[in-house]
Amino acid sequence: MTALDFTDVVLAPVLPMGLVAVLGGMGLLVVLAVLTIWRRPGAWLRALGLGALVCALLEPRLLRERRLPQKDITVVVVDDSPSQTIGNRHHQTETALAQLLEKLGRQPGMDVRVERLSAKGTIAPPDTQGATGEDTHLFAALHRAVADLSPRRLAGAILMTDGQIHDAPRDMKDLPRPLHALLTGHPHEGDRRLVIEQAPGYGLVGHPVTVQVRVEDSSPSSPPEARLTLRHGDEPPEVLAIPVGCSHPVPIAITHGGPHVLTFEVEAGPAELSLANNRAVLTISGVRDRLKVLLVSGRPHSGERTWRNILKADAGVDLVHFTILRPVEKDDYTPLAELALIPFPMRELFEAKLKDFDLIIFDTYGRYNLVPFDYLDNIKRFVTGGGAILVAVGPEFSEGTSLAETPLKEILPVRPNGHLIAQGFKPVLTDTGRRHPVTGTLLESAGTRIPGDASPPWGRWLRQVGAEVQRGDVLMRGAEGWPLLVLDRAGAGRVAVLLSDTVWLWARGYEGGGPHAELLRRLIHWLMKEPALEEDALTAELHGTILTVTRRSLHAQSDPLVTLTRPDGTETTLSLTAQASGHAGTTLTVTEAGLYRLTDGRHTVVTAAGNLDAPEWSALAATDRFLAGPVRASGGGLFWLAEQGLPEVRRIKPGHTAAGTAWLGVKANGDTVVTGLEDTPLLPVLLAVGLGALVGAWYREGRA
Structure with missing residues (x-):
């Protein structure tokens, strides 16, 4: 660009300006007196000399600046958030951007700065700025783009977006001016979306919770109802008909402790931009109020306290314990009125309040003609209906009083053979036991083996x-x-049988003891259907962008296959690598935000990558309601590319109208930068003029 010269005179008075003004006034009086009263020749030279000396006291300097004109800068912020991939918005954006850059490039003295928000249809790293797959912070990107620009060079800012932004400013005073918006999409787009209005984070097992959902549809031809499909873990999907535009309660059964993964999906509407916002995933944690356990000990024995201590140490267990101290058949002729015992409350336990318990434990309990078969039949129905029973047996199990000779025999997995083995032995894990979550970690918990001893370390x-x-x-x-x-x-319940009454030896540290607490605790929680202890399960865990898929089974697995369905609907078959303890798994990197569904034919698990309930995924229709206020406050213009096309670009003076029906304006600021400076002192010239004039006046008066 051509350099420009600017010349100016600057003053640096050697005396205070007030004193200089007084001296100048006195000099003026002297000049007037010489000219009017004395009328001597050379008076005008005296006036000239005196004026030059007074000006010399101001020490004037001639300052000459060489300035280079600076180009104005227009900032263009391009929204590449996931909603910009809907329909032809991306094509609209790229086409309009190319044309806009061409038009701005034809403007003299104009530079363009383009700021793009990183495309986040993927899972963003934690330090990514802009569109994170959750929110679109368009104004944050705008402020970053203009942060290092001088306001004297900023010609204006142009936003290219669909209007789905989530950081519209409330304070308009810091906005770049003028601010224009070029909107992609269409102003009246139809779309259906599913909104989760209210959902609890947890629920008590056995007590249903309610999730409030709402289906919104902006299409004028939308029917009054829509079908909602609910998938609850591995259970068959449930289809509900719910009204469109109204809040609707959906009851959810909390059947077990741990996470309940719920997938909601509403059918496509008459007009759809994307099905991404027709789905939602919730995780509700099932929490047991307190596990109610009934422990019935058939006789006092050393292991009774071990069971009691394990159950009482668990804060989540509410224990009811009865010990039979005097069986019915025992007759020592002691009058009943003199016994300090209470009757065994059979009816209350096994009929009236049986359903209040989660687990029944019979510890070395024989039939002893104490509990009628009708009550034992109630216990059988309790178990097959979803309850649990643990039978820890002693010598009584091999006798005629065995529980295996009662209605419970239909649910017990073993039958006594009459043998009672009274000898020392070390419990050994079977191949199934090494794979099962209840016992698979016992060897690790027990510590290291003794060198040279192949037996278990307990x-x-x-x-x-x-x-x-x-x-x-x-x-x-x-x-x-x-x-x-x-x-x-x-049936729907679980049964465990422990064929020894000497597990208490581990608790007492006999011969080094053993992991009795872990064994019994994990056994009890397996009976309570703890999800983490399921022996046949498919799990998927997402940590950042790494998806870990694990298949657990009691049977040997030779590279089992799992089908992965990605958010875009494409399917991939994963081959899992067999690992130790009945596990097989693999890991993969996922980059696309959305729902990932995995199935092995028997089990189905769903996991969500990214936040599917974030505003960016929830509302996909193009809109101007978030940008209209800021654009209007800055004096800019708002244009729909689909209807109005790309407006013309004009240069305007600061403070003038910045937008019209089919044009937008960018300021011509005319800013310059100083590239050179020449400083010429005028004091020598003034002194020479003043002294010369005085000498000339003296010479002239001397000749007169």
Whole structure:
């Protein structure tokens, strides 16, 4: 650009300006006196000399600046958030941007700065700024783009977006001026979306919770109802008909402790921009109020306290414990009025309040003609209906008073064979036991083995009841390879049988003891259907962008296959690598935000990447309601590209109208920068003129 010269005179008085003014006034009086009173020749030279000397006191300097004109800068902020991928918005944006840059490039003295928000149809790293897949902070990007610009060079700002932004300013005074908006999409787009209005974070097991949902549809031809599909874990999907535009309650059953993953999906409407906002995922944690456990000990024995201590130590367990101290058949002729015992409340426990319990434990309990078969039949129905029973047996199990000779035999997975083994043995994990979550970690918990000893690193038990396995999974074996711990399912409930009454030896530290607390605690929580202890399960965990898929099974797995359905609907078959303890798994990197569904044919699990309830995914229709206020306050213009096309670009003077029906204006600021400076002192010239004039006046008067 051509450099410009600017000349100016600056003053640096050697005396205060007031004193200089007084001296100048006195000099003026002298000049007037000489000219009017004395009328001597050369008076005008005296006046000239005196004026030059007074001006010399101001020490004037001639300052000459060389200035280079600066180009104005127009900032263009381009929105590349996920909603900009809807329809042809991306094509609209790129086409309009190319044309806009061409028009701005034809303006003399104009530079353009383009700021693009990173495209986030993917899962953004934590330090990414702008559109995070959750919110579109368009004005934050605008302020970053103009932060290092001088206001004297800023010609204006242009936003290219669909209007779905989430940081519209309330204070308009700091906006770049003028601010224009070029909107993609269409002003009256139709779309259906699912809104989760209210959802609890947790719920009590056995008590349903309510999720409030609403279906919004901006299409004028929308029907009054829409079908909503609810998927609750592995359960069959449930289809509901709910009204459009109204809040609707959806009851959710909390059936177990731990996370409940819920997927809501509403059918497509008559006009759809995307189905991404037709889905929602919720996770509700199931919390047990307190596990109610009934422990019935058939007789006082050393292991009774072990069971009691384990159950009382668990803050989530509410224990009711009865010990049979005097069986019915015992007759020592003691009058009943003199016994300090209470009657066993059979009716209250096994009929009236049976459903209040979650788990029943029979500890070395024999039939003893104490509990009628009708009550035992109630217990059988309690278990098959979803309850749980744990039977820890002693010698009584191999006798005629065994619970295996009652209606409970239909749910017990073992039958006693009459053998009672009274010898020391170390419990050994079976192959199934090494894979099962209840016992799979016992070896690690027990510590290291003794060098040279291949036996398990724990102490012996001293008695076991022989039994034949009818069904279920044998996790531990004892003396002579007889089954020791057997788990099974009965209807909707669960059953466990421990064929020894000497587990308490581990608690007492006999021969080093063993992991009794972990074994019994995990056994009880498996019976309570703790999700983390499911032996046959498919899980998916997302940490950042890494998705870990794990398949757990009691049976050997040779690279099982899992089908992965991505948010865009594409399917991928994953081959899992067999690992230790019945696990098989793999990891993969996911970049697209949305729902990932995995299934192995038996189990289905859903996990969500990114925040699907974020505003960026929720509302997808183009709008001007967030930008109209800021644009109007800055004096700019708002244009729909689909209807008005790209407006013309004009240069305007600061303070003038910045937008019209089909044009937008950018300021011509005319800013310059100083590139050179020449400083010429005028004091020598003034002194020479003043002295010369005085000498000339003296010479002239001398000749007169």
